[in-house]
Amino acid sequence: MYKPTIQDVARRAGVGVGTVSRVLNNHVAVRTATREAVLSAISELNYIPNPHARRIAGGRSYTISVLLPVITTEFYVRLLDGLEQAFQEARYDVAIFPLLDRSRLERYLGSHTLAYQADGLVMTTYNLTQLFQQRQQVDQPMVLVDAHGDDVDCAYMDNVMGGHIAGEYAAALGGNLYAVWVETELDQLFTTRVFTERRSGFLQAIHDRRLTVAGEYTSSFDSLNARTVAMQMLDDLQFPATIFASADLLAGALLDEAQARGLTVGDELKIIGFDDQPWAARRGLTTLNQPIEAMGYEAAQLLLSRLAGETGPARARRFEPRLVIRSSTGNRSFQD
Amino acid sequence: MYKPTIQDVARRAGVGVGTVSRVLNNHVAVRTATREAVLSAISELNYIPNPHARRIAGGRSYTISVLLPVITTEFYVRLLDGLEQAFQEARYDVAIFPLLDRSRLERYLGSHTLAYQADGLVMTTYNLTQLFQQRQQVDQPMVLVDAHGDDVDCAYMDNVMGGHIAGEYAAALGGNLYAVWVETELDQLFTTRVFTERRSGFLQAIHDRRLTVAGEYTSSFDSLNARTVAMQMLDDLQFPATIFASADLLAGALLDEAQARGLTVGDELKIIGFDDQPWAARRGLTTLNQPIEAMGYEAAQLLLSRLAGETGPARARRFEPRLVIRSSTGNRSFQD
DNA sequence: TTGTAGGCGTTATCAC
DNA sequence: GTGATAACGCCTACAA
Numbered sequence: 192m193y194k195p196t197i198q199d200v201a202r203r204a205g206v207g208v209g210t211v212s213r214v215l216n217n218h219v220a221v222r223t224a225t226r227e228a229v230l231s232a233i234s235e236l237n238y239i240p241n242p243h244a245r246r247i248a249g250g251r252s253y254t255i256s257v258l259l260p261v262i263t264t265e266f267y268v269r270l271l272d273g274l275e276q277a278f279q280e281a282r283y284d285v286a287i288f289p290l291l292d293r294s295r296l297e298r299y300l301g302s303h304t305l306a307y308q309a310d311g312l313v314m315t316t317y318n319l320t321q322l323f324q325q326r327q328q329v330d331q332p333m334v335l336v337d338a339h340g341d342d343v344d345c346a347y348m349d350n351v352m353g354g355h356i357a358g359e360y361a362a363a364l365g366g367n368l369y370a371v372w373v374e375t376e377l378d379q380l381f382t383t384r385v386f387t388e389r390r391s392g393f394l395q396a397i398h399d400r401r402l403t404v405a406g407e408y409t410s411s412f413d414s415l416n417a418r419t420v421a422m423q424m425l426d427d428l429q430f431p432a433t434i435f436a437s438a439d440l441l442a443g444a445l446l447d448e449a450q451a452r453g454l455t456v457g458d459e460l461k462i463i464g465f466d467d468q469p470w471a472a473r474r475g476l477t478t479l480n481q482p483i484e485a486m487g488y489e490a491a492q493l494l495l496s497r498l499a500g501e502t503g504p505a506r507a508r509r510f511e512p513r514l515v516i517r518s519s520t521g522n523r524s525f526q527d
Numbered sequence: 528m529y530k531p532t533i534q535d536v537a538r539r540a541g542v543g544v545g546t547v548s549r550v551l552n553n554h555v556a557v558r559t560a561t562r563e564a565v566l567s568a569i570s571e572l573n574y575i576p577n578p579h580a581r582r583i584a585g586g587r588s589y590t591i592s593v594l595l596p597v598i599t600t601e602f603y604v605r606l607l608d609g610l611e612q613a614f615q616e617a618r619y620d621v622a623i624f625p626l627l628d629r630s631r632l633e634r635y636l637g638s639h640t641l642a643y644q645a646d647g648l649v650m651t652t653y654n655l656t657q658l659f660q661q662r663q664q665v666d667q668p669m670v671l672v673d674a675h676g677d678d679v680d681c682a683y684m685d686n687v688m689g690g691h692i693a694g695e696y697a698a699a700l701g702g703n704l705y706a707v708w709v710e711t712e713l714d715q716l717f718t719t720r721v722f723t724e725r726r727s728g729f730l731q732a733i734h735d736r737r738l739t740v741a742g743e744y745t746s747s748f749d750s751l752n753a754r755t756v757a758m759q760m761l762d763d764l765q766f767p768a769t770i771f772a773s774a775d776l777l778a779g780a781l782l783d784e785a786q787a788r789g790l791t792v793g794d795e796l797k798i799i800g801f802d803d804q805p806w807a808a809r810r811g812l813t814t815l816n817q818p819i820e821a822m823g824y825e826a827a828q829l830l831l832s833r834l835a836g837e838t839g840p841a842r843a844r845r846f847e848p849r850l851v852i853r854s855s856t857g858n859r860s861f862q863d
Numbered sequence: 864t865t866g867t868a869g870g871c872g873t874t875a876t877c878a879c
Numbered sequence: 880g881t882g883a884t885a886a887c888g889c890c891t892a893c894a895a
Contacts, residue, residue, distance in 0.1 A: 244872035
């Protein structure tokens with residue numbers, strides 16, 4: 192299968208390669224008639240510019256690398272969706288590099304890899320910018336998503352606010368207050384602050400109301416441990432109780448366990464989750480919904496603007512979770 | 528940060544660029560002394576060849592594209608591990624492209640993308656070769672992993688055999704036999720045959736023993752639906768019962784539900800899973816273990832051999848699941 | 864065995 | 880506005 196080159200297009204359109212290149216890259220100085228001739232030659236030949244050649248020629252490769260932790264959640268699928276949408280609109284290609292462990296990260300940073308050869312870098316969840324800066328990779332713009340740092344563009348969810356909303360609502364609901372957090376057992380480099388932030392927001396809200404938390408629990412992020420902790424909590428509980436489960440995974444385990452014990456959720460026992468996973472509506476879980484796709488989309492826009500030459504100071508885009516009230520808190524609105 | 532080029536290396540080593548290139552690509556005709564001079568210049572300068580330039584120059588980019596359905600299950604993490612290991616050993620770089628939906632696939636096939644520009648392609652789980660062939664992509668070698676096709680190299684798990692082993696063991700355990708399958712609600716193109724194969728092997732084994740299955744169920748691949756189906760099954764069950772759950776996700780839901788009902792698993796109720804997930808040992812689940820990393824590694828080797836010039840007919844590498852017996856079937860060995 | 868030169872497909876810099 | 884032409888970094892003849 193012969194692949195047409197820019198030469199072929201130029202010949203067919205009866206112009207020089209320079210002109211074709213100008214059309215390709217949206218340069219201004221091209222007469223409309225010429226541009227159309229070129230465009231039709233392009234589509235007739237089904238011509239696609241070679242990204243490697245573009246890169247070599249000192250230009251762009253029109254490729255973005257996304258460094259993604261491999262955590263088995265829907266969160267990253269949705270995030271990717273938002274990112275890809277934006278990049279696709281700008282005709283950039285996206286490659287994913289799974290951040291399984293530290294050694295892999297080091298490899299990606301070894302400046303020969305594709306991850307590094309891309310025009311830009313999207314880092315998710317972990318703020319690894321220090322590592323990047325110490326390698327002086329000033330030439331490759333980068334954006335942080337689902338995390339925030341000081342000297343780098345980022346799009347992040349306000350988890351403190353999410354925790355705070357949950358705390359205020361829990362306080363309004365009344366009963367003995369309990370919470371369960373996710374423990375992130377990663378090393379210093381790979382640390383994510385998501386859950387500590389949710390916790391600080393929650394505790395702040397409770398504290399502001401002059402209330403106290405009757406019990407705090409911790410679970411790792413897997414359904415087996417979540418289940419064990421859920422059993423523990425329901426054993427300990429003093430009714431009436433309101434539980435803030437800082438991830439829907441944990442809330443789901445609590446719902447399961449409550450159901451297994453014949454407890455009705457929404458009255459003496461109220462549960463608030465976090466994430467609004469697809470099943471949350473079906474099971475009537477009150478939870479915090481996050482505009483994940485929007486966050487991904489915006490992160491991509493930040494990076495694209497850098498690629499377009501933006502040189503201002505680092506920008507941070509904040510996204511807010513939204514409380515979705517369902518039957519697990521008795522459908523009681525904030526003011527009841 | 529200045530990146531040294533092949534010119535810099537040549538100058539430093541006091542040789543021509545051609546020689547450096549020869550060393551880089553392991554060509555024979557280089558005197559040992561010269562080679563060493565070049566190698567030390569390379570390491571002194573910390574030189575890394577530019578993959579884009581290599582590709583442009585008609586050579587290799589030393590890049591492999593892996594097309595993965597959502598990366599979020601442990602299966603793919605392990606598969607990736609095997610793949611990356613082999614490719615890394617051969618000094619190839621791996622980029623992942625998430626196959627979330629059909630439109631994305633079409634994009635990847637649009638021959639401008641990086642996915643397509645790589646030296647080789649790894650397709651996982653779905654056999655999309657027809658699509659590729661119809662586009663006459665003869666120039667890019669490809670391997671199928673976790674799926675099999677006729678005219679393409681592949682490394683696959685023998686799921687028929689896995690189902691068969693489960694069937695024979697279930698038959699030996701006795702009791703009323705039940706099974707639950709995973710329903711794959713994908714379109715024709717994206718279809719995976721994994722579960723229909725497990726089913727056919729299982730039914731064959733049962734049939735060979737002149738036994739019948741008392742009940743078959745179906746669940747989608749998510750924990751919520753798995754739970755619903757598990758409840759249904761335990762409602763319907765006639766004891767003593769032996770259940771083959773064709774994925775550990777389903778087996779886990781059954782274990783949960785049995786525990787919630789105070790049933791002891793391993794005696795009147797026996798459960799066989801499939802996958803041997805990390806938690807399976809802890810929970811004493813009898814299940815089928817798959818050599819996933821080995822399959823990935825072998826798939827990579829198949830592709831690498833093509834890149835090295837192998838032109839023979841398509842090869843298929845079969846991998847066999849292995850029964851791991853634990854307490855969920857009363858630790859009873861095959862012959863008890 | 865090794866150096867030189869031409870070419871890969873594109874962009875950028877010139878003149879015109 | 881547009882067409883030559885020199886890069887970009889590398890590989891591969893070809894000649895020495």
